[in-house]
Amino acid sequence: MSAFVSRITRRRSGVLDVFKGSAIMGPLAALALAIVVFATQSDKFLSGSNFSLILQQVMVVGTLAIGQTLIILTAGIDLSCSWIMALSTVMMTGLTMRSGMDPVVAIFVGLLVGMAFGLLNGWLVTAIRLPPFIVTLGTFSIATALVHIYTSETINRLPNVQTFLGNTFTIAGTDVTYGSVVMLILYVVVWFVLRSTTAGRAVYAVGDNPEAARLAGINTNRVLMGVYAMAGLFYAIAGLLLVARTGVGDPNSGGAGTQDNLAAITAVVLGGTSLFGGRGLIFGTLIGALIVGVFRNGLQLMGVESNYQVLITGVLVILAVAVDALSHRSK
Amino acid sequence: MSGSTSPGNVLLEMQGIGKTFPGVRALEGVQLTVKEGQVHALLGENGAGKSTLIKILSGAYRKDEGQILFEGQPVEIRDPHDAQALGISTIYQEFNLAHDLTVAENVFLGHLPTKGGRVDWSTVKARTREILDTLGVELSVDAPISSLSIAEQQLVEIAKALNRKTRILIMDEPSALLGEKDLANLFRVVRSLQAQGIGIIYISHRLREIFELADEVTVLKDGRYVATRKVSEVTMDDLVKLMIGRDLKDVYPKRTVEQGDVLLEVGNLSQSKLLRDISFQLHAGEIVGFAGIVGSGRTELARAIFGADPSSGEMRIAGKLYKPHSPAAAIRNGVALVTEDRKAQGLFLQLSVRINTTISGLRRLTRLGVINFGKELTLVKRMIQELRIKTPTPSFLVVNMSGGNQQKVVLARWLSVGTRIFMMDEPTRGIDVGSKSEIYQIMDELTKQGVGIIMISSELPEVLGMSDRIMVMRQGRIVKELSRAEASEETIMQYAVGSAGA
Numbered sequence: 001m002s003a004f005v006s007r008i009t010r011r012r013s014g015v016l017d018v019f020k021g022s023a024i025m026g027p028l029a030a031l032a033l034a035i036v037v038f039a040t041q042s043d044k045f046l047s048g049s050n051f052s053l054i055l056q057q058v059m060v061v062g063t064l065a066i067g068q069t070l071i072i073l074t075a076g077i078d079l080s081c082s083w084i085m086a087l088s089t090v091m092m093t094g095l096t097m098r099s100g101m102d103p104v105v106a107i108f109v110g111l112l113v114g115m116a117f118g119l120l121n122g123w124l125v126t127a128i129r130l131p132p133f134i135v136t137l138g139t140f141s142i143a144t145a146l147v148h149i150y151t152s153e154t155i156n157r158l159p160n161v162q163t164f165l166g167n168t169f170t171i172a173g174t175d176v177t178y179g180s181v182v183m184l185i186l187y188v189v190v191w192f193v194l195r196s197t198t199a200g201r202a203v204y205a206v207g208d209n210p211e212a213a214r215l216a217g218i219n220t221n222r223v224l225m226g227v228y229a230m231a232g233l234f235y236a237i238a239g240l241l242l243v244a245r246t247g248v249g250d251p252n253s254g255g256a257g258t259q260d261n262l263a264a265i266t267a268v269v270l271g272g273t274s275l276f277g278g279r280g281l282i283f284g285t286l287i288g289a290l291i292v293g294v295f296r297n298g299l300q301l302m303g304v305e306s307n308y309q310v311l312i313t314g315v316l317v318i319l320a321v322a323v324d325a326l327s328h329r330s331k
Numbered sequence: 332m333s334g335s336t337s338p339g340n341v342l343l344e345m346q347g348i349g350k351t352f353p354g355v356r357a358l359e360g361v362q363l364t365v366k367e368g369q370v371h372a373l374l375g376e377n378g379a380g381k382s383t384l385i386k387i388l389s390g391a392y393r394k395d396e397g398q399i400l401f402e403g404q405p406v407e408i409r410d411p412h413d414a415q416a417l418g419i420s421t422i423y424q425e426f427n428l429a430h431d432l433t434v435a436e437n438v439f440l441g442h443l444p445t446k447g448g449r450v451d452w453s454t455v456k457a458r459t460r461e462i463l464d465t466l467g468v469e470l471s472v473d474a475p476i477s478s479l480s481i482a483e484q485q486l487v488e489i490a491k492a493l494n495r496k497t498r499i500l501i502m503d504e505p506s507a508l509l510g511e512k513d514l515a516n517l518f519r520v521v522r523s524l525q526a527q528g529i530g531i532i533y534i535s536h537r538l539r540e541i542f543e544l545a546d547e548v549t550v551l552k553d554g555r556y557v558a559t560r561k562v563s564e565v566t567m568d569d570l571v572k573l574m575i576g577r578d579l580k581d582v583y584p585k586r587t588v589e590q591g592d593v594l595l596e597v598g599n600l601s602q603s604k605l606l607r608d609i610s611f612q613l614h615a616g617e618i619v620g621f622a623g624i625v626g627s628g629r630t631e632l633a634r635a636i637f638g639a640d641p642s643s644g645e646m647r648i649a650g651k652l653y654k655p656h657s658p659a660a661a662i663r664n665g666v667a668l669v670t671e672d673r674k675a676q677g678l679f680l681q682l683s684v685r686i687n688t689t690i691s692g693l694r695r696l697t698r699l700g701v702i703n704f705g706k707e708l709t710l711v712k713r714m715i716q717e718l719r720i721k722t723p724t725p726s727f728l729v730v731n732m733s734g735g736n737q738q739k740v741v742l743a744r745w746l747s748v749g750t751r752i753f754m755m756d757e758p759t760r761g762i763d764v765g766s767k768s769e770i771y772q773i774m775d776e777l778t779k780q781g782v783g784i785i786m787i788s789s790e791l792p793e794v795l796g797m798s799d800r801i802m803v804m805r806q807g808r809i810v811k812e813l814s815r816a817e818a819s820e821e822t823i824m825q826y827a828v829g830s831a832g833a
Binding site: 218 | 637639657659662668670675676677678679680681682686691693694700701702704744
């Protein structure tokens with residue numbers, strides 16, 4: 001066990017070495033292990049249709065996790081994540097079905113709402129200087145309230161253009177949703193930005209050492225505002241993907257999705273991103289999200305009760321954080 | 332005057348010790364022999380390997396190669412237990428005392444004797460009293476640690492070691508936090524330990540102490556064994572030469588002052604109560620040293636000029652008005668600040684040399700925000716070469732580097748953005764003599780290129796060795812300006828503490 005831990009926690013050569021470094025190897029190994037274990041537990045696991053299911057579930061959490069990754073890279077955390085998603089979801093769908101807005105415009109409004117909420121988080125963190133944990137604890141309640149003020153019923157019978165991303169095409173016996181492709185594209189884009197742009201470097205710098213970042217000439221406040229706003233945008237996109245998958249705008253998607261919240265954070269930490277900031281790879285998060293998805297799916301196939309599923313997710317979170325903390329101590 | 336008793340049998344022999352950490356060869360072929368009743372000094376600069384060597388002896392690390400012989404028998408020290416079983420005790424700079432417990436409780440920490448299931452306090456107190464008396468220490472055994480001074484706490488640590496039947500006592504920079512009087516007491520205690528036949532390994536880079544206390548001295552450099560000498564047969568210069576490989580005199584480059592145009596003008600700079608009405612000029616090609624005691628406002632001054640903190644007053648760069656609202660603005664104007672705590676405020680420890688170097692100058696390496704890796708790598712490699720930064724690759728994480736190399740990375744950062752006005756706050760703090768000397772060379776080169784340097788330093792030899800002019804600050808003001816010719820350690824101190832009638 002300790003060999004495993006030390007492999008995934010050993011410091012490797014920085015940000016630029018995405019696949020060269022072992023930073024990805026640990027999470028990848030964990031994913032492989034999980035797949036192997038669940039494959040032995042149920043013969044339905046290793047099938048095209050099952051993988052489709054996993055991908056569909058990962059689609060939403062995986063996108064939420066992109067936003068969460070950006071925030072955690074700056075040593076912050078976002079507890080309001082799935083509720084921003086819910087707010088965007090009901091706005092997108094509600095404006096279309098109830099207020100007769102053009103569905104495409106409504107999508108954009110939904111995305112903007114997500115971004116605006118993210119900006120609110122960012123402002124509270126930078127201007128009022130509240131710890132992100134507290135800020136998002138507060139805004140999650142605000143978002144919840146706003147969602148339920150806007151609607152208490154599920155909004156359904158949505159126009160095709162909004163559920164389009166839920167449509168699938170087939171590859172090697174697996175149905176892949178267009179939404180999953182969108183998610184993957186987003187991962188690549190974020191990977192590029194973090195790796196090859198000034199903005200990306202600034203995120204890592206602020207996360208590693210905000211004071212040094214400021215003294216190095218980086219506008220730390222602007223970076224943080226940007227990170228929280230972008231995260232909000234990603235949560236809103238996740239909302240669109242959720243709508244695409246379920247076909248409805250559900251005011252409770254934030255709630256059942258407090259699980260999604262936890263799952264997103266778990267994905268980020270399992271993927272090797274440090275809660276202390278400044279360290280982590282975006283593709284690690286993708287693998288982390290897949291691990292979470294595989295676990296959920298595998299446990300379901302094994303007939304494990306949903307309460308135990310939640311329990312196991314909780315254990316995974318603790319394991320992931322423990323590994324992160326241990327790696328900070330081993331010098 | 333070195334140790335009084337002639338040492339006895341060989342107690343400890345370390346041969347061919349090697350230790351590797353990821354990316355760093357910390358020790359190579361190191362040897363050390365300690366005799367009973369001998370004070371053996373271990374000398375070397377920061378990063379020489381002294382810490383690593385004693386951690387291997389005390390069981391905190393495990394050696395990768397080599398042999399350890401105790402009283403002629405080969406032994407394995409796998410963990411602190413093994414070390415303690417052999418009678419090896421270590422006193423680190425950070426003491427391992429329980430603050431709210433008493434002296435006696437600490438001396439017996441972890442092995443309180445019991446009688447019939449209950450703690451035998453009378454034995455504990457009596458024995459502690461015995462040990463303290465042997466050391467000639469007058470502390471009460473019931474005094475809580477929190478009520479003791481640093482020097483007294485150190486004595487309790489020594490008592491703790493004696494209680495464990497120590498054969499070899501390792502003392503890591505014991506004098507770092509002590510004043511003159513406590514130091515004398517410490518020496519007395521060390522000599523009495525010697526008389527009891529204990530072998531003492533004494534780590535310090537204060538040569539004066541070594542000459543007063545030690546019988547033999549072993550010098551390490553860059554993780555390698557250099558030499559062992561009898562203290563009576565060697566001079567201070569010899570030791571320095573062994574430590575850094577060159578003469579003491581050559582540490583500071585000989586500077587020829589070519590004072591150019593005024594680069595920076597500071598007029599009536601003030602900041603609440605911390606800075607009061609500061610005015611001075613910095614010329615191209617000169618190094619202005621800022622001396623003063625802790626709290627005199629020097630760091631605040633540098634931060635204000637750098638735009639890190641707000642201030643009032645007027646500043647001009649090359650004649651143009653300069654009012655930085657943020658460090659970014661200062662950087663755009665060619666001003667740089669090398670902070671006094673590079674780990675906390677200068678470097679991104681978890682990131683690479685490459686990123687740390689280019690972080691402030693990405694604009695020159697990007698197009699539409701996208702970084703040109705080729706250009707960046709070329710720049711970083713050039714900096715590594717020019718500054719002789721020791722790193723296996725540009726992707727090496729800065730946290731794994733020695734202090735001197737870390738500081739060079741910071742300098743590389745500012746050099747690569749074309750800085751004309753350098754402010755360096757304690758530029759060589761915590762850096763080995765070899766790297767210090769390299770940094771001084773770099774500073775000298777810079778001034779030859781027309782750069783102006785403001786150097787804040789608490790090391791008077793450094794201030795005197797490097798500055799062309801010296802500003803002494805006290806309580807937020809510049810109280811005196813001295814030229815290099817008229818300055819001396821005493822004069823500077825006098826103005827710094829206010830006893831010069833200033």
